[in-house]
Amino acid sequence: MAKIVVSPERFTLVFFDADRIAELAGAVADRIGLGEDTEVRIDVDERIPLGRVKIASLDPVTITVEGGAFEDAKKPRHMSDRSVLDVLGRILLRAKDRLDPSFSAAPADEKLSLAQSVAWTVYSEGRCERLGLPTQKARWRYHFRNRHGFSDVADAAFDRLWAGEVLTWAAIEAVCEETAKAREEFSP
Amino acid sequence: MRRHLPVADLARDERFATVTIEDRLGDPRARLAAANSDASPTRPGRARGRMDPNKPGTPDQARALMHGIFTGEIQALEGAGRTCFDYDVGRGADEVPYELKLDMARQCWDEARHCEISVKLGDWMGTEIGEYAETTFLFAAACNPDPVLRLTGVNRALEGLAIDVFNTMRELGEATDDPVLFFCEDWMLADEVTHVKMGSDWLRRITADDPDRRARALEFQHVVDRLFSGGGFRGDDEDSTVKLARRFREMAGFSAEEIDEVAEAARRSKDEMRARLAGA
Numbered sequence: 346m347a348k349i350v351v352s353p354e355r356f357t358l359v360f361f362d363a364d365r366i367a368e369l370a371g372a373v374a375d376r377i378g379l380g381e382d383t384e385v386r387i388d389v390d391e392r393i394p395l396g397r398v399k400i401a402s403l404d405p406v407t408i409t410v411e412g413g414a415f416e417d418a419k420k421p422r423h424m425s426d427r428s429v430l431d432v433l434g435r436i437l438l439r440a441k442d443r444l445d446p447s448f449s450a451a452p453a454d455e456k457l458s459l460a461q462s463v464a465w466t467v468y469s470e471g472r473c474e475r476l477g478l479p480t481q482k483a484r485w486r487y488h489f490r491n492r493h494g495f496s497d498v499a500d501a502a503f504d505r506l507w508a509g510e511v512l513t514w515a516a517i518e519a520v521c522e523e524t525a526k527a528r529e530e531f532s533p
Numbered sequence: 534m535r536r537h538l539p540v541a542d543l544a545r546d547e548r549f550a551t552v553t554i555e556d557r558l559g560d561p562r563a564r565l566a567a568a569n570s571d572a573s574p575t576r577p578g579r580a581r582g583r584m585d586p587n588k589p590g591t592p593d594q595a596r597a598l599m600h601g602i603f604t605g606e607i608q609a610l611e612g613a614g615r616t617c618f619d620y621d622v623g624r625g626a627d628e629v630p631y632e633l634k635l636d637m638a639r640q641c642w643d644e645a646r647h648c649e650i651s652v653k654l655g656d657w658m659g660t661e662i663g664e665y666a667e668t669t670f671l672f673a674a675a676c677n678p679d680p681v682l683r684l685t686g687v688n689r690a691l692e693g694l695a696i697d698v699f700n701t702m703r704e705l706g707e708a709t710d711d712p713v714l715f716f717c718e719d720w721m722l723a724d725e726v727t728h729v730k731m732g733s734d735w736l737r738r739i740t741a742d743d744p745d746r747r748a749r750a751l752e753f754q755h756v757v758d759r760l761f762s763g764g765g766f767r768g769d770d771e772d773s774t775v776k777l778a779r780r781f782r783e784m785a786g787f788s789a790e791e792i793d794e795v796a797e798a799a800r801r802s803k804d805e806m807r808a809r810l811a812g813a
Contacts, residue, residue: 481661
């Protein structure tokens with residue numbers, strides 16, 4: 346299992362359990378195939394009830410998480426195992442992609458367009474589903490349509506990304522170019 | 534069958550979870566969220582701010598709001614249904630004209646349709662029924678024992694809010710070229726205009742010879758308006774999640790002065806929330 350470090354060790358504003366987060370993160374890291382010697386740091390900002398999650402570093406892999414991302418939407422301040430697995434599956438797969446040479450050309454996360462970012466997320470979520478991690482396919486289809494168009498072309502592109510097992514950054518860029526062209530053709 | 538059903542007795546299946554306003558305001562992160570322009574001080578976990586299609590979180594913000602609309606429609610159906618049943622026909626203080634019951638029955642029909650539309654929109658947006666916690670503030674306003682106060686609080690304050698919400702979502706659908714969102718919100722918006730107009734008409738008719746009761750009803754409306762302005766959730770400001778839909782409110786029978794009052798109530802609510810959280 347990868348070495349997981351969660352901070353803070355104790356939460357005071359929310360009812361989160363750092364040990365449980367580490368346990369879940371370890372299980373996710375194993376499923377997605379992060380090496381046993383990989384160190385993963387997860388820094389949770391419990392003060393922020395929003396859901397932004399970022400890769401702060403790749404060496405060691407460091408994920409910053411706003412507390413709302415791990416929260417149970419039905420039970421404020423309480424942690425949801427499902428949310429932890431969903432969020433970490435998505436973000437750790439992106440980290441793993443970034444460590445692969447086929448993604449070396451990918452811009453930094455803050456430089457990605459919304460279309461590129463969502464396309465990459467869809468690729469990650471599809472893999473998460475096949476790994477048995479919780480996902481919301483319809484939710485991500487809606488995100489994808491918002492960024493790539495409410496069209497058959499966009500839906501077909503979504504399905505290809507979701508089913509993709511070993512894609513490259515170039516393949517994701519190609520999808521973005523394809524849907525952008527379709528939007529131009531069909532725009533009034 | 535029991536009359537005047539309290540909020541706690543609303544029937545929900547296992548998919549739904551309810552949170553109270555005390556839960557929201559008792560969240561220690563609320564104070565910190567108040568300082569964060571993106572976070573809602575009363576609804577931690579939810580983004581605040583204008584529905585900007587260029588923000589990464591807007592689709593999820595819209596999904597959460599749409600789920601709130603869905604549970605609001607359920608409560609609006611329950612509220613209008615209770616108003617049909619809770620009062621006898623007559624001219625007494627706890628009685629209503631038969632024609633008012635007919636209007637409430639028509640509103641039940643509309644709200645039931647809105648529930649179905651909202652479920653289908655939830656499917657379209659990738660949201661599961663019960664994915665988010667339900668707040669029952671709307672039905673609480675529909676528990677007022679005075680039928681005029683109830684109608685004013687629900688049909689003028691809350692259905693007025695629904696006009697603002699549906700117009701905001703309709704504009705988002707237009708901005709994102711989402712034909713389903715735009716179409717559904719446009720149709721529901723039309724119904725809400727009718728509901729507000731019914732509230733305004735009955736308020737004027739029933740209280741035509743009772744200025745004190747009218748004043749109490751309008752005060753109750755203002756209280757509900759302030760509560761649902763949610764510390765900046767709804768207002769005239771650019772950063773409000775839901776903007777006041779002035780044109781549609783005028784169509785629903787609000788005067789320009791009354792719309793200004795709602796805008797002012799929203800500003801006061803925002804200031805009060807900030808002051809409360811700063812002192813917490």
